Amino acid sequence: MYIIGLNVFHGDASACLFKDGKLLAAAEEERFTRIKHSAGFPKESIKFCLNEANISLNEINFIALNRNPKNRIFNKLYYFIRNQLKIKNFINRYKNFKKILSLEDEFLKHFPNVKHKIRKKIIHVDHHLAHAASSIYSTNLNESNYITIDGFGDFLSTSVGVFKEDKIIKTNEVEFPHSLGLFYTSITQFLGFKNYGDEYKVMGLASYGKPTFLEKMSSVVTFDKEKLFKLNLDFFRHHKEGIEMSWIEGTPNINNVFSDKFIETFGKERLENEKITNKHKDIAASAQKLYEIILFKILNNLYDKNQSDNLCLSGGCAMNSVANGKILQNTNYKNIFISHTPNDSGGAIGAAVVVQKKNKIKININSIKNPYLGNSYDSNYIKKIIKKRETEFQEKKINIIEYDQKKILNEVALNISEQKIVGFFQGRMEFGSRALGNRSILADPRSHEIKNILNSKIKRRESFRPFAPSILQDEVSNWFKVNDQVPYMSKVYEIKDNKRDKVPAIVHVDGTGRLQTVTPETNLRFYNLIKIFQKITNVPIILNTSFNENEPIVRTPDQAINCFLRTNMDVLVLENFVLRR
Ligand SMILES: [Fe+2]
Numbered sequence: 001m002y003i004i005g006l007n008v009f010h011g012d013a014s015a016c017l018f019k020d021g022k023l024l025a026a027a028e029e030e031r032f033t034r035i036k037h038s039a040g041f042p043k044e045s046i047k048f049c050l051n052e053a054n055i056s057l058n059e060i061n062f063i064a065l066n067r068n069p070k071n072r073i074f075n076k077l078y079y080f081i082r083n084q085l086k087i088k089n090f091i092n093r094y095k096n097f098k099k100i101l102s103l104e105d106e107f108l109k110h111f112p113n114v115k116h117k118i119r120k121k122i123i124h125v126d127h128h129l130a131h132a133a134s135s136i137y138s139t140n141l142n143e144s145n146y147i148t149i150d151g152f153g154d155f156l157s158t159s160v161g162v163f164k165e166d167k168i169i170k171t172n173e174v175e176f177p178h179s180l181g182l183f184y185t186s187i188t189q190f191l192g193f194k195n196y197g198d199e200y201k202v203m204g205l206a207s208y209g210k211p212t213f214l215e216k217m218s219s220v221v222t223f224d225k226e227k228l229f230k231l232n233l234d235f236f237r238h239h240k241e242g243i244e245m246s247w248i249e250g251t252p253n254i255n256n257v258f259s260d261k262f263i264e265t266f267g268k269e270r271l272e273n274e275k276i277t278n279k280h281k282d283i284a285a286s287a288q289k290l291y292e293i294i295l296f297k298i299l300n301n302l303y304d305k306n307q308s309d310n311l312c313l314s315g316g317c318a319m320n321s322v323a324n325g326k327i328l329q330n331t332n333y334k335n336i337f338i339s340h341t342p343n344d345s346g347g348a349i350g351a352a353v354v355v356q357k358k359n360k361i362k363i364n365i366n367s368i369k370n371p372y373l374g375n376s377y378d379s380n381y382i383k384k385i386i387k388k389r390e391t392e393f394q395e396k397k398i399n400i401i402e403y404d405q406k407k408i409l410n411e412v413a414l415n416i417s418e419q420k421i422v423g424f425f426q427g428r429m430e431f432g433s434r435a436l437g438n439r440s441i442l443a444d445p446r447s448h449e450i451k452n453i454l455n456s457k458i459k460r461r462e463s464f465r466p467f468a469p470s471i472l473q474d475e476v477s478n479w480f481k482v483n484d485q486v487p488y489m490s491k492v493y494e495i496k497d498n499k500r501d502k503v504p505a506i507v508h509v510d511g512t513g514r515l516q517t518v519t520p521e522t523n524l525r526f527y528n529l530i531k532i533f534q535k536i537t538n539v540p541i542i543l544n545t546s547f548n549e550n551e552p553i554v555r556t557p558d559q560a561i562n563c564f565l566r567t568n569m570d571v572l573v574l575e576n577f578v579l580r581r
Contacts, residue, residue: 001019001020001061001062001356001359001361002017002018002019002053002055002059002060002061003017003018003060003061003062003063003064003352003355003356004016004017004018004046004049004060004062004063004064004352005017005018005026005064005066005347005348005349005350005351005352005353005355006042006046006063006064006065006066006348006351007042007065007066007067007344007345007346007347007348007351008040008041008042008065008067008103008106009039009040009041009067010039010067010252010344011037011038011039011196011197011252011344012028012029012030012037012038012039012197012343012344012345013028013029013030013038013039013040013041013042013045013345014026014027014028014029014042014045014341014344014345014346014348014431015027015029015042015045015046015048015049015348016049016348016349016352016373016431017049017050017052017053018352018353018356019053020361021356021361021362021363021364021367022364022367023349023364023367023368023370023373024049024052024053024367024373025048025049025052025053025373025374026045026049026341026348026349026373026374026431027042027044027045027048027049027373027374027375027429027431028042028045028345028431028432028433028552029042029043029044029045029250030250030552031045031374031375031429031552031553031555032044032045032048032555033250034551034552035250035251035552036195036196036197036251036551036552037195037196037197037251037252038250038251038252038552039250039251039252040250041103041106041110043106043110046110046111047110048374048375056113057107057111057113057114057118058113058114058115058116060121061121062121062122062123062352062355062359063103063107063118063121063122063123064123064125064130064348064351064352064354064355065103065122065123065124065125065351066125066127066130066131066153066344066347066348066350066351067124067125067127067130067153067154067347068124068125068126068127068154069124069154070124071124071126071127071154071155072154072155072156072175075155075175076155076176079176079177103118103122104117104118104119104122123351123355125350125351125354125355126154127153127154127156127347128148128150128153128154128156128158128159128170128173128315129159129168129170129350129354130347130348130350130351130353130354131148131150131153131159131314131315131342131346131347131350132146132148132159132161132163132168132170132312132314132350133168133349133350133351133353133354133357134314134339134341134342134346134347134349134350134353135148135312135313135314135318135337135338135339135342135350136163136168136312136337137350137353137363137365137368138337138339138340138349138365138368138369139310139312139337139365140365141163141310141312141337142164143162143163143164143308143310144162144163144308144310144311144312144337145160145161145162145163145299145302145303145306145308145310145311145312145333146160146161146162146163146168146311146312146313146314147159147160147298147299147302147311147312147313147314147315148160148314148315149180149181149295149313149314149315149316149317149318150179150181150315150316150317150343150344151179151181151182151185151243151316152176152179152181152182152243153344153347155175155176156173156174156175156176157174157175157176157178157179157180157181157182158173158174158179158180158228158229158298158315159172159173159174160172160173160228160298160302162306162308163312166357171302171305171306172228172302174227174228174229176239177231177233177236177238177239178227178229178230178231179231180221180229180291180294180295180317181315181316181317182231182236182238182243182257183220183221183231183287183290183291184199184202184287184291184317184320185199185254185257186235186236186256186257186258186262187202187283187284187287188201188202189254189256189257189258189269190258190262190266190269190270190283191205191269191270191280191283191284192269192270192271192272192273192274192280193272194272196251196252196253196254197252199316199319199320200319201462201465202284202287202288203284203288203320203321203322204462204464204465204466204508205276205280205281205284205285205464206281206284206285206287206288206289206322207285207322207466207508207509207510207512208281208284208285208464208509209278209280209281209282209283209284209285209286210281210282210285211282211285211286211288211289211290212282212285212286213266213282213283213286214286214289214290216265216266216286217266217286217287217290218290219232220232220235220262220290221290221294222294223293223294223297223298225301228298228301229294229297229298234259234261235258235259235261235262235265236257236258236259236262237255237256237257237258237259238257241255243255243257266283267279276464288320288322288323291317291320291323292322292323292326292330295317295323295327296326296327296330296331299311299327299330299331299333300330300331300332303331303332303333307332308333309333309334309335310333310334310335310337311327311331311333311335311336311337312337312338313327313336313337313338313342314338314339314342314346314350315342315343316342316343316344318338318342318343318490319342319343319433319490321489321490321491321492321514322492322512324336324338324490324491324492325482325491325492325493325512328482328484336484336491338488338490338491339368339488340369340371340430340431340432340434340436340487340488341371341431341432341433342490343432343433345431345432345433346431346432349368353368369487370522371430371431371432371434371436371487371488372427372428372429372430372431372436372438372523373428373429373430373431374428374429374430374431374555375428375429375555375556376427376428376429377556377557377574377575378575379402379575379576379577381557382557382574382575382577383402383577385557385558385561385574386400386574386577386579389561392565393579396565396581397581398579398580398581399579399580399581400577400578400579400580401577401578401580402576402577402578403576403577403578404576405576408573408576408578409525409528409529409532410532411578412424412442412529412571412573412578413529413532413533413535413536414536415570415571415580416442416443416444416533416542417444417533417536417537418444419443419444419447419449419450420443420570420571421441421442421443421450421453421454421458421568421569421570421571422441422442422443422569422570422571422572422573423440423441423442423547423560423563423564423569423571423572423573424437424438424439424440424441424442424526424529424547424573425438425439425547425554425557425560425572425573425574425575426438426525426526426573426575427525429553429555430553432488433546434488434489434516434546435544435545435546435547435553436470436487436488436489436516436522436523436526436544437470437516437518437523437525437526437529437544438523438526439546439547439553439554439555439560440470440544440545440546440547441454441458441459441544441545441546441547441569442529442542442543442544443467443505443542443543443545444505444537444542444543445469445503445504445505445506445539445541445542445543446502446503446504446505446537446539447504447505448504448505450505450543451467451504451505453568454467454543454545457567457568458549458567458568458569459545459548459549459550460549460550461550464509466506466508466509466512466513466514467505467506467543467544467545468489468506468513468514468515468516468543468544468545469503469506469513469514469515469516469541469542469543469544470515470516470518470526470530470541470542470543470544471515471516471517471518471530471540471541472517472518472519472527472530472531472534472540472541473485473517473518473519474540475534475540475541476515476517478496478499478540479495479496479499479503479540479541480493480494480495480496480513480515481493481494481495481496482494484517485517486515486516486517487516487517487518487519487522488516489514489515489516491514491515492508492512492513492514492515493512493513493515494511494512495507495511495512495513497511502539503539503541505543506541506543516544518530529542530542547560547563548563549563549566549567551563557574560572560574561574561579564579569581
């Protein structure tokens with residue numbers, strides 16, 4: 001049985017494909033359109049998934065969507081009527097509702113050879129149930145508590161519950177207009193980061209500030225034992241005006257959600273190109289702190305009701321790796337599980353899992369744990385691309401060598417230890433927003449200068465943003481204060497005080513690092529590379545940042561070559577080929 005999972009008509013549109021419970025392929029549409037967080041209908045991702053399995057849409061049994069607009073329809077209507085919302089807002093929601101329900105038209109537009117009735121194959125799965133399934137079914141747990149937490153999806157922003165006897169049992173939820181995700185978005189917009197998905201910038205900035213606004217901010221969101229938490233709606237607009245998300249031609253955009261009271265309380269909002277001051281840093285630090293306080297209270301409240309050692313965490317807010325890294329310290333949970341795609345793109349996997357469970361199909365957990373689900377290109381293909389661009393390389397004096405499997409990692413590790421910046425392109429592209437060694441830029445963590453070089457000359461991004469360490473799993477306890485498995489860079493932990501000087505390029509201003517733990521099982525070639533680097537330098541860590549320059553992560557060898565030529569990267573590894581300046 002073939003099942004397609006989709007996140008559609010929303011930011012981070014994506015598709016995945018399962019065959020008999022095994023996840024075969026998954027991709028985010030942004031990698032094809034080259035528009036960050038691309039929204040709309042993920043036609044290229046669907047085509048890619050079908051190609052990987054060498055099948056046509058006619059062979060698909062079900063199409064699972066991580067959204068069900070019919071859910072809570074009466075609650076929505078009641079809310080609109082009771083609050084006398086603007087008619088425009090109601091029409092916008094109705095249009096989105098219709099669009100999701102008329103998905104068949106989109107399929108017919110892009111797949112004209114479809115013979116069967118698509119409508120009969122489409123199954124709508126509740127947004128937060130899909131989030132929950134995406135994290136729970138990427139573990140081998142028999143029982144666990146879970147939380148899903150995001151902006152909004154199907155009129156909910158949060159759900160908590162229990163997983164036992166192979167069932168996901170929701171015990172509490174938070175409805176529109178209350179949302180921790182939206183609270184974080186409002187701070188992000190207020191601090192001048194206006195792009196969809198910029199919340200991680202506030203998280204990075206928070207480490208530079210002090211939570212001096214915490215007391216004032218505490219009135220914006222409050223914990224509530226029964227309702228989990230409440231927003232003080234005086235600080236927001238969305239409950240009256242709705243959240244207008246436009247995504248024509250791909251880029252998702254959300255209107256400002258903070259109100260005038262927000263400005264009265266916290267001062268003037270930062271303009272996009274305005275200098276970042278200490279006040280902005282302190283607001284970011286206060287918002288991060290408040291988010292953490294409320295999150296830990298919700299998690300402890302859930303633990304009091306069901307004492308499990310395990311917690312599965314998903315939803316867009318599960319991308320907050322700083323908060324995730326503090327859960328062990330601040331709650332009784334012993335194991336925290338976060339999938340490689342806790343955000344909406346991963347909801348495609350969750351929706352497909354839910355539909356398969358309903359059809360009594362056994363889920364292949366290992367296939368979901370594996371984040372390497374995208375395009376790959378063999379050496380012959382790469383050889384052809386290099387040949388095609390031969391003159392360009394000659395003009396730019398690029399030296400090209402094809403190595404054998406054994407030698408290449410020694411050469412690349414040596415280059416990294418010589419402070420060269422290396423674009424590392426191998427195997428299948430990662431699903432999700434993190435580069436985990438297959439579409440990565442790698443550098444020496446021991447260098448004091450590399451952070452600035454990477455930020456200013458390669459990535460062209462804000463100087464306050466940290467770089468992540470990829471570390472051998474066996475070495476975590478020697479370098480970090482917490483020993484844990486973090487295969488997808490989803491948690492930030494403190495680096496041991498006596499080790500910080502040894503790896504300045506990956507130590508954030510507060511002494512932390514958003515680590516990726518690497519094992520031979522997760523990524524053998526990347527593991528071996530770090531192992532060789534360790535032999536040369538005595539450091540089992542390589543700096544790992546996504547292979548891109550202010551754009552979606554590269555997907556194809558051509559895109560990797562373009563990025564290499566555009567920037568000041570020293571070395572480009574394309575499978576067994578090494579290009580050097
Ligand atoms: Fe979501």
